[in-house]
Amino acid sequence: MNQIASPRLAELPALELKGAVFTHRGQTLLGPLDLRLAGCRCTLVMGPNGAGKSLLLRLAHGLLAPSLGQVRWAGKPPRQAMVFQRPVLLKRSALANLTYALAVNGTPRRLRRPRAREALERFGLAALEKRPARVLSGGEQQRLALARAWLLDPEVLFLDEPTSALDPAAILAVERAVQEFHARGTRILMSSHDLHQARRLADDVLFLCRGRLVEHSPATTFFTTPATAQAGAFIRGELVL
Ligand SMILES: Nc1ncnc2c1ncn2[C@@H]1O[C@H](COP(=O)(O)OP(=O)(O)OP(=O)(O)O)[C@@H](O)[C@H]1O
Numbered sequence: 001m002n003q004i005a006s007p008r009l010a011e012l013p014a015l016e017l018k019g020a021v022f023t024h025r026g027q028t029l030l031g032p033l034d035l036r037l038a039g040c041r042c043t044l045v046m047g048p049n050g051a052g053k054s055l056l057l058r059l060a061h062g063l064l065a066p067s068l069g070q071v072r073w074a075g076k077p078p079r080q081a082m083v084f085q086r087p088v089l090l091k092r093s094a095l096a097n098l099t100y101a102l103a104v105n106g107t108p109r110r111l112r113r114p115r116a117r118e119a120l121e122r123f124g125l126a127a128l129e130k131r132p133a134r135v136l137s138g139g140e141q142q143r144l145a146l147a148r149a150w151l152l153d154p155e156v157l158f159l160d161e162p163t164s165a166l167d168p169a170a171i172l173a174v175e176r177a178v179q180e181f182h183a184r185g186t187r188i189l190m191s192s193h194d195l196h197q198a199r200r201l202a203d204d205v206l207f208l209c210r211g212r213l214v215e216h217s218p219a220t221t222f223f224t225t226p227a228t229a230q231a232g233a234f235i236r237g238e239l240v241l
Helices: 007-011 054-063 092-105 109-122 138-151 168-183 195-201 220-225 229-235
Strands: 014-025 027-037 042-046 068-073 082-083 156-160 188-193 204-209 212-219
Touching: 014 054, 014 195, 027 054, 042 054, 042 168, 042 195, 054 082, 054 156, 054 204, 068 195, 082 138, 092 109, 092 138, 109 138, 138 168, 156 168, 168 188, 168 195, 195 220, 204 220, 204 229, 212 220, 212 229, 220 229
Parallel strands: 042 188, 042 204, 082 156, 156 188
Antiparallel strands: 014 027, 014 068, 204 212
16 A cells, blocks of 8 residues: 555654563563554564464554563554454444444544444445344454444554455455555554455565564565565465464
C-alpha cells in the first residue's frame, strides 16, 4: 500500500521497543527485541507458528507488559484498537455491540445509534443490526469487530491474524477494511501467515522466528531479496522451524 501522509500523522508517535523481552515461567518466548515503527505504514508481522507474532502485537498494544526492557510510545500514546483472530463480541445484537462501544467511549447517547448504523452500513452489515452478534458467521463477526474499531477512530490499529479462519470473500472484505483504515490515516500492525495477503497489503514486514526479530524490511525488498536464509525459506513455502 502507499504510505499515507495525512496531517494528523505529523503527531503520531513512533512505537519503540528497546531490549523488550517476554518470559513465562523462566522461558523466553519473545525477544530481546529492538524496533522502531514510525509513520503511517501498514506493517505485516510474519513468521512460522509460535514465532511470537501474537505476543509482539499484545506487547505493542499494552495487553502484556514486557518482562524486561521497554515498549513505549515516543510521545503521547495514540488512540488504539485491536482486532483478534476470534472476535470478542458481547451477547447482544450487532447494533448494541456498537452502541455499547460508543457509550464506553463517551459518545453522547443521541449520536450512538446513527453512528453505529453508519458503521454497520459501511461494513455491509446494515441488514443484520438486530441479529445477536454471536450467531453471526465468522466473516460477519470479523466485519462487526472492524466496524467497532472504525467507530473508535484509532490512530493505530492492531490486527492479530484477522483472516485466518475466513473464506476468500470474507478475507477480501477484511483486506478492503484494512485498506480503508490505512487510507484514513491509521497506522496498521497486522500479523498474518498468508504471503499473498502480505504482498497485497504490506509496506514493510517484520519477520519473526522463535521469538526473535530476524528481519525488518520494506515489503518490496523482503519478498524479492530477503536478507536471511530463514526468510527466504519462508517465502518459498519451505518448512521453517
Ligand atoms: N500467555 C502465554 N503463556 C505461556 N506461553 C505463551 C503465552 N502466549 C504465548 N505463549 C507461547 O509463546 C510462543 C509464541 O506464541 P504466539 O502466540 O505469539 O505465536 P504466533 O507467532 O502468534 O503463532 P501462531 O502463528 O501459531 O498464532 C508459543 O510457543 C506459545 O505457546
